[in-house]
Amino acid sequence: MPDGAAPILDVRGLNTVFRTRGGEIHAVNSVSFTLRPGELLGVVGESGSGKSVTMMSLIGLLPSPPAEVRAGQVMLGDRDLLKISPRELQDVRGAKVGFVFQDPMTSLNPVFTIGSQIMEPLMRHMGLSKAQAVERAAELLALVGIPDAKKRLKAYPHQFSGGMRQRVMIAIALACDPDVLIADEPTTALDVTIQAQIIELVKDLRQKLGMAIIWITHDLGVIAGIADRVMVMYGGQVVEQAPVAELFARPRHPYTRALLQTIPSLTGGRAARLQVIEGQPPIMTAAPVACAFRSRCAHRFDRCDVENPARRAVDGRPVGTGHDVACHWTPEAADA
Amino acid sequence: MRDATPRALVQVRDLKMHFPIYAGLLRRRAGEVKAVDGISFDIMAGETLGLVGESGCGKSTVGRALLRLYTPTAGSVVIDGEDVATLSPEALRKKRPTMQMVFQDPQASLNPRMTLAAIIGEPLDEHTDWSGDQKLARVHELMDQVGLNRQFASRYPHEFSGGQRQRIGIARALALNPKFIVCDEPIAALDVSIQAQVVNLLEDLQDRLGLTYLFISHDLSMVRHIADRVAVMYLGQIAELSPRDDLYARPLHPYAQALLSAVPEPDPTREATRQRIILQGDVPSPANPPQGCNFCTRCPRVFDRCRIDEPRLAEVETGRFVACHLYTDTKTAGGPTAAPEAIEPTNKEHDT
Numbered sequence: 119m120p121d122g123a124a125p126i127l128d129v130r131g132l133n134t135v136f137r138t139r140g141g142e143i144h145a146v147n148s149v150s151f152t153l154r155p156g157e158l159l160g161v162v163g164e165s166g167s168g169k170s171v172t173m174m175s176l177i178g179l180l181p182s183p184p185a186e187v188r189a190g191q192v193m194l195g196d197r198d199l200l201k202i203s204p205r206e207l208q209d210v211r212g213a214k215v216g217f218v219f220q221d222p223m224t225s226l227n228p229v230f231t232i233g234s235q236i237m238e239p240l241m242r243h244m245g246l247s248k249a250q251a252v253e254r255a256a257e258l259l260a261l262v263g264i265p266d267a268k269k270r271l272k273a274y275p276h277q278f279s280g281g282m283r284q285r286v287m288i289a290i291a292l293a294c295d296p297d298v299l300i301a302d303e304p305t306t307a308l309d310v311t312i313q314a315q316i317i318e319l320v321k322d323l324r325q326k327l328g329m330a331i332i333w334i335t336h337d338l339g340v341i342a343g344i345a346d347r348v349m350v351m352y353g354g355q356v357v358e359q360a361p362v363a364e365l366f367a368r369p370r371h372p373y374t375r376a377l378l379q380t381i382p383s384l385t386g387g388r389a390a391r392l393q394v395i396e397g398q399p400p401i402m403t404a405a406p407v408a409c410a411f412r413s414r415c416a417h418r419f420d421r422c423d424v425e426n427p428a429r430r431a432v433d434g435r436p437v438g439t440g441h442d443v444a445c446h447w448t449p450e451a452a453d454a
Numbered sequence: 455m456r457d458a459t460p461r462a463l464v465q466v467r468d469l470k471m472h473f474p475i476y477a478g479l480l481r482r483r484a485g486e487v488k489a490v491d492g493i494s495f496d497i498m499a500g501e502t503l504g505l506v507g508e509s510g511c512g513k514s515t516v517g518r519a520l521l522r523l524y525t526p527t528a529g530s531v532v533i534d535g536e537d538v539a540t541l542s543p544e545a546l547r548k549k550r551p552t553m554q555m556v557f558q559d560p561q562a563s564l565n566p567r568m569t570l571a572a573i574i575g576e577p578l579d580e581h582t583d584w585s586g587d588q589k590l591a592r593v594h595e596l597m598d599q600v601g602l603n604r605q606f607a608s609r610y611p612h613e614f615s616g617g618q619r620q621r622i623g624i625a626r627a628l629a630l631n632p633k634f635i636v637c638d639e640p641i642a643a644l645d646v647s648i649q650a651q652v653v654n655l656l657e658d659l660q661d662r663l664g665l666t667y668l669f670i671s672h673d674l675s676m677v678r679h680i681a682d683r684v685a686v687m688y689l690g691q692i693a694e695l696s697p698r699d700d701l702y703a704r705p706l707h708p709y710a711q712a713l714l715s716a717v718p719e720p721d722p723t724r725e726a727t728r729q730r731i732i733l734q735g736d737v738p739s740p741a742n743p744p745q746g747c748n749f750c751t752r753c754p755r756v757f758d759r760c761r762i763d764e765p766r767l768a769e770v771e772t773g774r775f776v777a778c779h780l781y782t783d784t785k786t787a788g789g790p791t792a793a794p795e796a797i798e799p800t801n802k803e804h805d806t
Binding site: 318391 | 508509615617645646647648649650651653654657672674675676678679702712713714715716717718719720721722723724725726728730732733736
């Protein structure tokens with residue numbers, strides 16, 4: 119990926135809060151990241167870590183109330199998506215930013231044909247006529263590897279298998295040639311052999327179309343195979359960020375390290391006992407004032423209880439471009 | 455592994471579970487879904503047999519048919535000397551304490567209106583005539599065993615996290631001192647950091663209580679961790695049944711090879727160089743399985759005979775059972791060759 123290129127998406131200090139009857143939930147806390155053209159950014163975290171909410175906040179997909187984006191700046195090109203009108207945001211969604219969701223059954227409308235659902239953004243955003251849209255929709259279906267595309271436009275979602283539906287979702291997301299594709303757990307609902315098909319497809323489409331991708335997942339295996347850069351989230355914050363090879367070779371944050379140890383491997387030595395991360399992920403009822411991971415952390419010390427660690431660079435490059443971590447502890451002290 | 459002379463606690467022979475399809479105005483029987491179509495295997499006492507496969511392959515149906523939650527269409531399931539498939543209702547009720555189940559979704563399998571003590575103690579109400587105090591003492595003992603605080607006994611399931619709920623389900627399964635437990639995707643609904651906690655608990659309990667598990671899962675790396683032997687299912691049949699280390703080091707059946715090669719690994723350098731076998735298309739419908747080998751529509755190494763003859767599960771190496779013509783019909787196929795991706799052999803400490 120071009121290292122010096124200006125980011126296509128620049129997110130700074132994003133804060134999202136859910137107001138519920140039981141009080142506030144601080145789902146996203148000061149999240150900052152950039153996405154460069156053509157890059158694939160992997161976002162990893164457990165349920166409730168804020169990874170999906172972050173991405174949905176960016177393009178105004180969260181219902182408000184209860185959600186409230188309290189602070190931050192989301193620059194897509196030269197526009198701040200948090201400042202523009204809902205109408206302008208509609209033009210951004212679909213045209214500039216495509217979205218693929220986890221469950222391809224619930225995100226396709228069961229009473230419309232596949233064709234009409236692919237044509238909708240084409241006519242809405244690109245101003246194509248119906249005949250042109252049919253033509254383009256068939257091209258898109260062929261692009262995502264659905265044979266006999268023209269005929270399949272008349273099919274309904276229930277006539278497709280899970281993997282095929284996810285291909286359709288990808289076709290819709292790519293219809294208007296977006297700059298950014300956000301894929302939220304796109305293979306989690308699929309079987310491994312079908313997941314492998316979809317991953318191959320996305321790799322292939324990246325080569326052909328060159329869009330930037332944000333890929334949200336809880337599966338470190340998927341990330342290892344597909345991402346250029348990885349962002350690890352915990353308690354609504356970015357706790358570590360690094361190029362993919364660097365992250366897996368030299369994880370810094372105790373959470374990342376524990377996570378990599380806890381998953382059993384398919385090859386190599388087989389541990390007699392799995393490493394565990396004791397305890398539960400936190401529920402963020404307030405903005406963090408101390409480290410969110412401290413109650414489960416093996417390296418906790420006094421400072422962790424009083425100060426929420428800020429992200430700091432570990433390789434001399436500015437935060438967000440190289441390897442950075444939000445932790446007071448330094449592994450060198452322990453490894454030495 | 456924990457017995458000097460392994461004894462088969464569970465013997466399954468030619469088990470079939472077909473579900474009828476009714477169609478038309480008169481709801482006539484129009485066909486059947488062959489969810490499980492003739493499978494045979496043994497589970498040794500104290501062993502964990504992993505059962506893997508993709509959704510719809512029939513692995514959960516096997517688990518349920520084994521415990522007679524479904525009455526099998528054909529075949530026998532001998533558990534600890536008795537054929538569960540044909541037991542009378544009364545005899546079956548007496549048999550239930552020996553065989554229990556841990557379900558996938560701890561949310562759906564716990565009654566939200568019952569307290570923890572009532573949930574864990576329900577099997578005792580059903581199968582013992584103990585006094586309330588005796589039952590509560592047993593409930594407390596079970597809660598200790600699975601790592602739940604005794605003080606929570608009067609709380610309700612919604613007050614617990616997913617991992618804790620799964621512990622409740624495990625405590626309930628243990629209440630009657632079973633010998634055999636079917637774990638149906640017990641960790642699929644849990645976060646990665648919680649999965650390891652539950653798997654370690656299941657292993658501890660096995661060591662302590664000498665349990666025998668059928669561990670149903672689609673998570674191949676977790677199965678490698680927990681299972682002694684692994685059965686790979688495809689479309690209602692067993693494609694391969696092998697000791698764990700053999701299967702992961704050198705899968706024999708083309709489907710097992712493809713399945714293992716499709717699992718992504720948390721290692722970018724390995725991922726970059728791995729040769730994947732990408733299967734084309736989708737799994738055929740179990741209502742209308744293909745003629746011949748049921749994998750012939752997607753198999754990368756298919757040849758003529760596969761479309762005509764159905765391969766039988768046969769022992770092709772010591773302890774390794776494969777249902778594939780490549781290993782029985784060496785002339786036509788040009789002989790079995792190694793998997794495209796030879797996974798390095800692992801520490802070879804065979805438990806059996």
